[in-house]
Amino acid sequence: MLEELSITSLGVLESASAEFHPGFTALTGETGAGKTMIVTSLRLLSGGRADAGRVRSGDAKAVVEGRFRLPAERGDTIAEVLEQTGAEVDDDETVIAVRTVNSDGRSRAHLGGRSVPVGTLGALTGELLAIHGQNDQLRLIRGDQQRAALDRFAGAPAAKTLAKYRQTRERWVSVLDELDRLRTDSRELAQEADRLQFGLDEIDAVKPLPGEDADIVETVRTLTDLEDIRSTASQSQDIVAGSDGRSVIDALGTVRSLLETASDQALQDLRPRIEEALVVVGDIGAELTGFLGGLPDDAADLDSLLNRQAELKSLTRKYAADVDGVLQWRDDAERRLDEIADPQARIDELEAQANSVRDEVAALASTLHTQRTKAAKSLSTKVSTELNGLAMGGSALAVTVSLKAADDPRLAIDVGGTTTTAGGHGADQVEFGLVAHKGAAPLPIAKSASGGELSRVMLALEVVLAEPDSGSVMVFDEVDAGVGGAAAVQIGARLARLARRHQVIVVTHLPQVAAFADNHLVIGKDGGGTKGRQRSTLATLTRDERVSELARMLAGLGDSETGRAHAEELLETAEAARDAE
Numbered sequence: 001m002l003e004e005l006s007i008t009s010l011g012v013l014e015s016a017s018a019e020f021h022p023g024f025t026a027l028t029g030e031t032g033a034g035k036t037m038i039v040t041s042l043r044l045l046s047g048g049r050a051d052a053g054r055v056r057s058g059d060a061k062a063v064v065e066g067r068f069r070l071p072a073e074r075g076d077t078i079a080e081v082l083e084q085t086g087a088e089v090d091d092d093e094t095v096i097a098v099r100t101v102n103s104d105g106r107s108r109a110h111l112g113g114r115s116v117p118v119g120t121l122g123a124l125t126g127e128l129l130a131i132h133g134q135n136d137q138l139r140l141i142r143g144d145q146q147r148a149a150l151d152r153f154a155g156a157p158a159a160k161t162l163a164k165y166r167q168t169r170e171r172w173v174s175v176l177d178e179l180d181r182l183r184t185d186s187r188e189l190a191q192e193a194d195r196l197q198f199g200l201d202e203i204d205a206v207k208p209l210p211g212e213d214a215d216i217v218e219t220v221r222t223l224t225d226l227e228d229i230r231s232t233a234s235q236s237q238d239i240v241a242g243s244d245g246r247s248v249i250d251a252l253g254t255v256r257s258l259l260e261t262a263s264d265q266a267l268q269d270l271r272p273r274i275e276e277a278l279v280v281v282g283d284i285g286a287e288l289t290g291f292l293g294g295l296p297d298d299a300a301d302l303d304s305l306l307n308r309q310a311e312l313k314s315l316t317r318k319y320a321a322d323v324d325g326v327l328q329w330r331d332d333a334e335r336r337l338d339e340i341a342d343p344q345a346r347i348d349e350l351e352a353q354a355n356s357v358r359d360e361v362a363a364l365a366s367t368l369h370t371q372r373t374k375a376a377k378s379l380s381t382k383v384s385t386e387l388n389g390l391a392m393g394g395s396a397l398a399v400t401v402s403l404k405a406a407d408d409p410r411l412a413i414d415v416g417g418t419t420t421t422a423g424g425h426g427a428d429q430v431e432f433g434l435v436a437h438k439g440a441a442p443l444p445i446a447k448s449a450s451g452g453e454l455s456r457v458m459l460a461l462e463v464v465l466a467e468p469d470s471g472s473v474m475v476f477d478e479v480d481a482g483v484g485g486a487a488a489v490q491i492g493a494r495l496a497r498l499a500r501r502h503q504v505i506v507v508t509h510l511p512q513v514a515a516f517a518d519n520h521l522v523i524g525k526d527g528g529g530t531k532g533r534q535r536s537t538l539a540t541l542t543r544d545e546r547v548s549e550l551a552r553m554l555a556g557l558g559d560s561e562t563g564r565a566h567a568e569e570l571l572e573t574a575e576a577a578r579d580a581e
Helices: 035-045 076-085 118-128 134-139 143-154 156-184 186-206 212-224 226-241 248-261 271-294 302-318 323-340 343-388 451-465 485-498 543-555 561-580
Strands: 002-010 013-019 024-029 061-069 094-102 107-111 114-116 129-132 396-403 412-415 418-421 428-435 473-477 503-507 519-526 535-540
Touching (some): 002 035, 024 035, 035 473, 035 503, 094 118, 143 156, 143 343, 143 428, 156 343, 186 323, 226 271, 302 323, 343 396, 343 428, 343 451, 428 451, 485 503, 485 561, 519 543, 543 561
Parallel strands (some): 013 535, 129 473
Antiparallel strands (some): 002 061, 412 418, 519 535
């Protein structure tokens, strides 16, 4: 529920604030006083587009602040926004929403004392506010809006079916897209397969081994310097182990013998270290002997190794930086070749999958069609009953649900033996028709309904659609446009009925409608604003003030005795009718 609204520098409103109460609140005032600025301010709080032209001339910014009482059972959206933003909820379970629009068009939003994106503000207030203006009446003539109204009436079962239908249809379209790509790319895939097979054949002909290129580099280096390496190792081995003359081992053996016979303890203490040196030198000698034994007798294998190295380099130039990378390329190529080597098999698989998912889509579309058709009958009956009470006796709303023409062969499905197209919202075409009188054929409301009739059809729809719900704020901006007399009285009565379940705020120019309100706000205007500019004021009327305002609205009679008498009678009649319901 909206409890308070404060507006600064918006349009002709220099500064205005008001408290709102449960039930039906009428908002009236002279033409040009700024009644629509109230609706504009609420649209801003709902995340609507910011227009710098709405900022009061000469002021830097416009500010709209609203205090909303949150419902006891908060929906998922409200709970999620509050948790994500950290917005502070007051102890009385109200939250303050603020929208600021600068004169340069920049806009900021705050919720519960926290700065938030405008979209986030709209996500929360959009759950609380439903605003209906004259543009909304025009939208009612569009087929998509009529379908949305029917789905809203059909409720949770249809919403669940529609959600599942959309998911399944998306999966079907994805399979069809892959099929189209595979068919279109068959030539490119064939060329890719030839390139991959050529590479595999080339690699398999060489048969590289993991790490082989690095091993060959080391072996080639050894063979290239074979004689120098053999000479170095041989001389070292002769010195260590000795083949002629004295060796290091012999010399160390002599030192050990000398130390054993020494009388000095310090010299004898060196013996363990000499023993260790003998072991180390012995190991070195053995390793040199083994190294010499492992060397080839000559470099005859060098040419074959260089040829092998050239073969490997021809692969690493094409496929990877080293042989291990070449082998990885081969593995990847084999997997890719398995995928594309037989595109027709994959096409057949996808076609079977597409047919299966198409049947799922068709089944869900059929279920949705049945649910909508059933809901359409009930909606027609209930709205027609409301229309009879809105001075449109004999008129009725005909809601028809038909299957779309099959205009897209790619998305063609069979629903109950009829070939139709699986659209984004199902296979149905929904149309609201107005029956002018009993026995007349229904005509599309886009062609047959006047502005006043559209207003009443929309109001009747809102009354019917609001039946299962309660607790939201419904704002109507001149929903009674083009209406007068008895029809205006009935509109007032229907708005009063709607206010039993919702907080209803109505901008109206009809006294018959305003008389049914529980609360009455009036916007006045004077020239006492800053620098002599016109300003508007917003005030809550007492009952006596309501009589004066209704008298003005009736015929501009103001406080004349005759005008007040008519207004008093109108107000009493409305109050009696409202209390009797």
